[in-house]
Amino acid sequence: MTTSDGYTFELDENVDRTPVRFTNRYGIEVVGDLYVPKNATGKLAALAVSGPFGAVKEQSSGLYANEYARRGYVALAFDPSFTGESGGDVRDTASPDINTEDFSAAVDFLGLQDIVDRERIGLQAICGLSGMALTAAAADSRIKAVATSSMYDMSRSMSRGHQDYYTPEQRQKVVDYLSRQRWTDAENGTFARGSHEVPLDADCNPAPVDRVLPETLPEDAHPIVARFFDYYRTERGFHPRSVNSTTVWTATTPMAFFAFPMMANIDMLAPRPALLVAGADAHSRYYSEDVQAMAPDNIELAIVPEADHVDLYDRKDLIPFDRLDEFFTTNLK
Missing domain, CATH: 3.40.50.1820 (Alpha/Beta hydrolase fold, catalytic domain)
Structure with a gap:
């Protein structure tokens, strides 16, 4: 409320x-x-x-x-x-x-x-x-x-994934994605948005999304996503200045958390x-x-x-x- x-x-x-x-x-x-x-x-x-x-x-x-x-x-x-x-x-x-x-x-x-x-x-x-x-x-x-x-x-979460599920190869893929994104940002003169905890697709490649939480909750939403949604995206806890309520972080945010545990x-x-x-x-x-x-x-x-x-x-x-x-x-x- x-x-x-x-x-x-x-x-x-x-x-x-x-x-x-x-x-x-x-x-x-x-x-x-x-x-x-x-x-x-x-x-x-x-x-x-x-x-x-x-x-x-x-x-x-x-x-x-x-x-x-x-x-x-x-x-x-x-x-x-x-x-x-x-x-x-x-x-x-x-x-x-x-x-x-x-x-x-x-x-x-x-x-x-x-x-x-x-x-x-x-x-x-x-x-x-x-x-x-x-x-x-x-x-x-x-x-x-x-x-x-x-x-x-957050250092552990971003650099290793939930429950440390990233393999060494997947961690390197995330680093490569973040590194390339810096070139893109430099070329465009803006900071793109993307997941602070980078998800992987079926081929274990980085698949960043453009919101922390979806605008509407899918019926098959992961239970963790559903719990966060219930706070940030509903009257319970929504706030227009909250990143989690409305948008997503800058895409290269995780880079510093890889570098500085x-x-x-x-x-x-x-x-x-x-x-x-x-x-x-x-x-x-x-x-x-x-x-x-x-x-x-x-x-x-x-x-x-x-x-x-x-x-x-x-x-x-x-x-x-x-x-x-x-x-x-x-x-x-």
Whole structure:
């Protein structure tokens, strides 16, 4: 349901929301909404919130920020660079580096607010921004705790396919397609659009499509596509600035994610903690399980029964906000 002010959720009556702008270290203006408990006083713990990949702050990240503010946090939901209302001359593209930097820039902004305790800042990321949040935290010790929901590792997803199904030969075909596309873009002086996760045809050749999600859902749609469609393409979560709701990424977006894998230095997160929340029925569950296995001493895993990947975008009856609140209360003190 899109409200009259363009959000997919209702603002809590005990929360104030203010549009804000700040600049990352690449000079790109990042646009967000600052959620603050009404009548708040003193120095509060704060969270920077973003994701899913291809979503905007009026969708899932805003819903999370609204709930955290209701519980007493200052929460900043923001659009990553190149998407939504944020800056970046090339629209609807992504960068593992710049989108990771966006989280640290959000911490810069939060730390300048009089109502925020600089020593109590954490991150909450959703879906494909989760890998960026964990990567940011590994390199930025101002971030004291990280929680993720329905985590995707976009470097792994784009360069290896779902469940790592690309063979080495198929991966090379995708690289060849992306490389040739750069010549095409250079010749045309424009950035063509195409799949950020490149599908393969029956002959195992790249077969990019011109939309993240179809305009209408086919009867034989894959169950994963149907779940995403039910959020991004219906009244439940549609937003006209969301890449996933309306269009597709620039075709060469995956190139940087082949070149720069995220979370390579996840060991640098310790001793600061992370909590990875995943649906028991989510097709993405393995991303959280694999990352937790890399650092079991400081990364917790919470599996939500009877929840799929998209349920954790907006199903407040399934999102374990009590567990998340407990995690941040314990670790931002």
